[in-house]
Amino acid sequence: MSRDLPKAYDxxxxxxxxxxxxxxxxxxxxxxxxxxxVDPARxxxxxxxxxxxxxxxxxxxxxxQTEMDILIRWHRMRGDxxxxxxxxxxxxxATQMMVERQLANEGTTRQQLGREAFVERVWEWKKEYGxxxxxxxxxxxxxxxxxxxxxxxxxxxxxxxxxxxVRLHEQxxxxxxxxxxxxxxxxxxxxSDLEVIHEEQQxxxxxxxxxxxxxxxxxxxxxxxxxxxxxxxxxxxxNPNDARxxxxxxxxxxxxxxxxxxxxxxxxxxxxxFGTGAxxxxxxxDPNDFAIGQRHHLPSINVMDDTAHITVAGAYAGLDRFEAxxxxxxxxxxxxxxxxxxxxxxxxxxxxxxxxxxxPRLSTQWFLKIQTLADKAIxxxxxxxxxxxxxxxxxxxxxxxxNIHDWCISRQLWWGHRIxxxxxxACQEITVARETPHACMHCGSANITQETDVLDTWFSSGLLxxxxxxxxxxxxxxxxxxxxxxxxxxxxxxxxxxxxMIMLGCHFMLDVPMPDGSKRELKDAVPxxxxxxxxxxxxxxxxxxxxxxxxxxxxIEIIRHYGTDAVRFTLASMASxxxxxxxxxxxxxxxxxxxxxxxxxxxxxxxxxDRAKExxxxxxxxxxxxxxxxSESDPLETRWIISRLNQCAADVNQALANYRFDExxxxxxxxxxxxxxxxxxxIAKIRLDFGETADxxxxxxxxxxxxxxxxxALRLLSPFMPFLTEEIWHAFYDGKPPAxxxxxxxxxxxxxxxxxxxxxxxxxxxxxxxxxxxxxxxLGVAEKSTTPVQVARCAELKDHAELIxxxxxxxxxxxxxxxxxxxxxxxxxxxxVAVIYEKPIDIPAERERLTKDLAKFEKEMESxxxxxxxxxxxxxxxxxxxxxxxxxxxxxxxxxxxxRAALDTLDTVGxx
RNA sequence: GGGCGGCUAGCUCAGUUGGUUAGAGCGCCUGCCUUACAAGCAGGAUGUCGGGGGUUCGAGUCCCUCGCUGCCCACCA
Numbered sequence: 001m002s003r004d005l006p007k008a009y010d011x012x013x014x015x016x017x018x019x020x021x022x023x024x025x026x027x028x029x030x031x032x033x034x035x036x037x038v039d040p041a042r043x044x045x046x047x048x049x050x051x052x053x054x055x056x057x058x059x060x061x062x063x064x065q066t067e068m069d070i071l072i073r074w075h076r077m078r079g080d081x082x083x084x085x086x087x088x089x090x091x092x093x094a095t096q097m098m099v100e101r102q103l104a105n106e107g108t109t110r111q112q113l114g115r116e117a118f119v120e121r122v123w124e125w126k127k128e129y130g131x132x133x134x135x136x137x138x139x140x141x142x143x144x145x146x147x148x149x150x151x152x153x154x155x156x157x158x159x160x161x162x163x164x165x166v167r168l169h170e171q172x173x174x175x176x177x178x179x180x181x182x183x184x185x186x187x188x189x190x191x192s193d194l195e196v197i198h199e200e201q202q203x204x205x206x207x208x209x210x211x212x213x214x215x216x217x218x219x220x221x222x223x224x225x226x227x228x229x230x231x232x233x234x235x236x237x238x239n240p241n242d243a244r245x246x247x248x249x250x251x252x253x254x255x256x257x258x259x260x261x262x263x264x265x266x267x268x269x270x271x272x273x274f275g276t277g278a279x280x281x282x283x284x285x286d287p288n289d290f291a292i293g294q295r296h297h298l299p300s301i302n303v304m305d306d307t308a309h310i311t312v313a314g315a316y317a318g319l320d321r322f323e324a325x326x327x328x329x330x331x332x333x334x335x336x337x338x339x340x341x342x343x344x345x346x347x348x349x350x351x352x353x354x355x356x357x358x359x360p361r362l363s364t365q366w367f368l369k370i371q372t373l374a375d376k377a378i379x380x381x382x383x384x385x386x387x388x389x390x391x392x393x394x395x396x397x398x399x400x401x402x403n404i405h406d407w408c409i410s411r412q413l414w415w416g417h418r419i420x421x422x423x424x425x426a427c428q429e430i431t432v433a434r435e436t437p438h439a440c441m442h443c444g445s446a447n448i449t450q451e452t453d454v455l456d457t458w459f460s461s462g463l464l465x466x467x468x469x470x471x472x473x474x475x476x477x478x479x480x481x482x483x484x485x486x487x488x489x490x491x492x493x494x495x496x497x498x499x500x501m502i503m504l505g506c507h508f509m510l511d512v513p514m515p516d517g518s519k520r521e522l523k524d525a526v527p528x529x530x531x532x533x534x535x536x537x538x539x540x541x542x543x544x545x546x547x548x549x550x551x552x553x554x555x556i557e558i559i560r561h562y563g564t565d566a567v568r569f570t571l572a573s574m575a576s577x578x579x580x581x582x583x584x585x586x587x588x589x590x591x592x593x594x595x596x597x598x599x600x601x602x603x604x605x606x607x608x609x610d611r612a613k614e615x616x617x618x619x620x621x622x623x624x625x626x627x628x629x630x631s632e633s634d635p636l637e638t639r640w641i642i643s644r645l646n647q648c649a650a651d652v653n654q655a656l657a658n659y660r661f662d663e664x665x666x667x668x669x670x671x672x673x674x675x676x677x678x679x680x681x682x683i684a685k686i687r688l689d690f691g692e693t694a695d696x697x698x699x700x701x702x703x704x705x706x707x708x709x710x711x712x713a714l715r716l717l718s719p720f721m722p723f724l725t726e727e728i729w730h731a732f733y734d735g736k737p738p739a740x741x742x743x744x745x746x747x748x749x750x751x752x753x754x755x756x757x758x759x760x761x762x763x764x765x766x767x768x769x770x771x772x773x774x775x776x777x778x779l780g781v782a783e784k785s786t787t788p789v790q791v792a793r794c795a796e797l798k799d800h801a802e803l804i805x806x807x808x809x810x811x812x813x814x815x816x817x818x819x820x821x822x823x824x825x826x827x828x829x830x831x832x833v834a835v836i837y838e839k840p841i842d843i844p845a846e847r848e849r850l851t852k853d854l855a856k857f858e859k860e861m862e863s864x865x866x867x868x869x870x871x872x873x874x875x876x877x878x879x880x881x882x883x884x885x886x887x888x889x890x891x892x893x894x895x896x897x898x899x900r901a902a903l904d905t906l907d908t909v910g911x912x
Numbered sequence: 913g914g915g916c917g918g919c920u921a922g923c924u925c926a927g928u929u930g931g932u933u934a935g936a937g938c939g940c941c942u943g944c945c946u947u948a949c950a951a952g953c954a955g956g957a958u959g960u961c962g963g964g965g966g967u968u969c970g971a972g973u974c975c976c977u978c979g980c981u982g983c984c985c986a987c988c989a
Contacts, residue, residue: 007949008951009949193987269988271988274989275989278989279988288988344989392917393916395915396915396916399915399916399985491983573936573937574925578917579925580982584924584937586923587937589938590937591937593951593952596949596951597951607947662925666936774954782943784944809946867932867969872970874969881970882931882932883932884931
């Protein structure tokens with residue numbers, strides 16, 4: 001890695017190399033520290049939200065990983081023991097679907113294959129393709145500890161899952177029973193409430209009359225949106241206070257299209273306001289109806305099979321539910337039972353995975369009693385043991401947690417953690433055990449078979465914050481790294497994952513003693529201390545990216561084009577909390593330009609090292625002072641740039657502490673480009689005089705500062721642009737860097753206070769240079785030619801004459817007591833300046849500009865004065881504000897006076 | 913039916929607890945191939961801070977109201 005950088009910055013040429021280097025050299029591995037050797041406050045641990053093994057990297061992942069990587073690199077460079085644990089999720093349904101699709105292409109099905117062979121097949125698939133996303137992650141430069149990579153279905157994690165299940169069962173928190181669950185007829189499994197997405201839909205409300213038994217002319221009209229479920233009706237409910245139906249209490253109805261008679265029951269749930277006030281009761285297909293059925297001891301008639309085909313014997317048997325609906329409606333109409341069909345908007349539940357309409361259906365499932373877990377999870381946040389950023393998500397969290405229902409944790413899938421329960425054929429009892437039992441624990445029969453259901457994927461991922469560290473063993477890892485510091489993720493898995501981790505973490509870890517043997521309290525049982533929720537990445541038109549819309553931006557594609565560093569920087573700079581990111585390539589293009597800028601700054605600096613060497617001045621990067629401190633005797637720009645660097649470092653550290661990736665990124669950008677390159681580097685060109693007669697000490701000092709500040713800036717930037725900075729950093733040290741990676745060097749801190757007064761005087765120099773440049777431009781001075789200037793009211797500027805001459809193309813700067821008003825003169829609060837140049841300026845344009853300025857100044861002056869005359873303001877406003885206002889008023893007085901004079905002159909000149 | 917955001921320059925977004933001149937990037941206009949960088953340099957234009965009302969000495973920032981827009985949650989047939 002020599003200092004011979006190619007002329008153009010080419011990210012593809014460097015990124016693969018370092019991505020591979022970091023992994024190969026195990027730069028980011030964190031061996032478990034010996035007990036008690038690390039201050040817990042200096043440990044920073046995060047867990048990667050496990051992508052699905054089926055996943056391909058998308059912009060959401062990239063944002064998530066970029067943010068985590070910036071933070072973990074930042075902490076690492078600050079000297080914290082920084083551990084980022086990667087892994088993948090077995091993703092039950094998603095993976096099973098993937099392999100099933102593959103089987104379909106081969107003309108077979110999982111049923112034909114059989115469970116064992118199918119699961120074997122999925123494992124093969126996982127081995128073959130499951131690492132894709134982690135490979136992509138390596139390419140992003142994610143500084144994770146690959147030695148700790150986990151998979152939610154590995155042996156150790158599977159053991160932990162069984163342990164957790166068995167313990168919950170022993171604690172009486174897991175039960176099995178027949179309840180209404182959300183059933184996906186396509187996936188043929190139960191799914192949890194969270195996996196159902198509701199969509200508003202314009203549907204129909206059908207009103208159907210049910211004849212009263214024993215009264216040929218009487219009917220009760222019910223309303224339903226799912227007429228096919230009437231086959232499972234076991235009653236009709238009316239409100240006990242509904243006078244319209246009082247006379248029918250205790251009567252029976254004949255269920256149309258069947259020969260069944262069903263009772264009329266009274267139940268408060270029937271709302272007299274809705275429809276006809278009478279509601280059909282179908283306990284096997286509706287949660288409310290199920291509750292009514294329980295209250296009135298009614299039977300349940302399940303009318304559909306796992307694929308939502310009608311099972312009730314008769315005309316509709318074997319029909320798909322929607323086909324059955326059509327037929328039933330037709331038959332009802334034919335027999336005069338269908339009274340009305342009304343438009344009705346209702347929300348319809350669909351399977352999150354396959355978008356099939358979910359069927360609420362009575363089914364025997366395993367549930368986790370959630371209330372005691374939720375109580376602890378609520379307390380943990382209420383008591384501030386877990387902090388949310390942005391804070392508003394706390395509210396969302398509480399809302400959900402306080403209205404939580406028991407969690408259906410069983411799935412009728414083959415790919416997943418099989419529930420450790422065995423059914424006894426002899427006594428029908430269930431044996432729940434950690435290891436496969438040989439006999440039923442109730443009757444001793446050996447005729448037992450394992451439960452076929454598997455656990456919800458989120459059950460195992462909910463345990464990860466402690467299972468990845470070896471729980472249920474009380475390992476050193478667990479003692480060292482639990483709780484993790486931060487959970488960084490998108491809001492889409494706030495309930496699925498974040499909430500579950502909090503519940504399960506608080507529940508299980510409360511039983512694990514602290515490293516010193518004392519009892520663990522809630523504050524240390526939490527799985528993480530902070531949660532940072534990031535936004536959604538949308539396309540440039542703020543549209544949600546989706547495959548169907550075809551507007552998905554593939555990060556790998558963008559990276560190929562602009563480089564990982566530029567994409568990372570784009571995401572970071574746009575990641576302000578609370579708002580979604582409209583990903584714009586234009587922006588990425590801009591940050592690639594930034595990377596190029598840094599690249600070229602490096603080339604320039606390396607050239608100076610060579611030039612210096614030729615001139616006999618040797619500044620060795622390896623022996624630069626550890627701390628960059630300016631001394632009184634240093635030139636203005638040296639003290640200024642060091643002061644700016646320190647201020648920038650302080651601000652960036654502060655921003656990162658508050659998860660303000662955008663602020664941090666913008667601060668560095670502004671510093672590096674706007675201050676270091678635009679000003680300091682240009683000045684350095686003047687100072688780096690390698691000529692025979694040059695002041696070698698001054699040149700050496702300038703070069704030392706240049707190198708020091710640049711190197712510090714690289715470190716400052718490193719968490720954001722790890723590849724580019726790594727490349728340049730190694731080159732900077734001529735291939736012999738003081739550490740194996742810039743990521744292992746120290747992050748710049750605010751090690752000196754910035755010098756405010758100094759910046760003002762540098763500010764005046766800059767102001768003069770800018771003013772002269774503007775004047776020259778207006779006067780039409782040719783770019784290359786130099787012009788003399790006169791400066792009044794600020795003699796100190798003479799001290800910086802050389803600098804001003806070079807940067808503003810001034811041939812000679814003369815300090816004069818005053819400058820007569822002329823179109824060539826420009827005034828600021830600090831000085832008057834005139835460019836000596838014959839060519840007259842564009843008078844109308846100049847007049848327009850001055851008039852505009854004057855109006856602006858006068859308007860501002862007016863408002864300032866009215867404020868300063870306002871006694872209320874003077875009495876109540878803080879002194880700082882009043883003083884500021886007075887100073888500004890003074891400035892304005894000068895500016896107005898100068899502008900008026902300039903205008904007058906213009907008129908004189910103009911009339912000549 | 914509840915709840916939460918957003919509306920600031922042509923575009924994408926910043927704007928900390930109300931306080932001096934509302935900012936950035938991109939785009940736009942003008943002039944420069946000044947040997948680190950044309951992926952660049954220099955100079956420049958651009959805002960009734962969604963509408964209305966209120967609190968205050970002072971409002972982009974707080975309150976009320978209206979409008980548009982996005983999202984989350986919910987077992988009303």
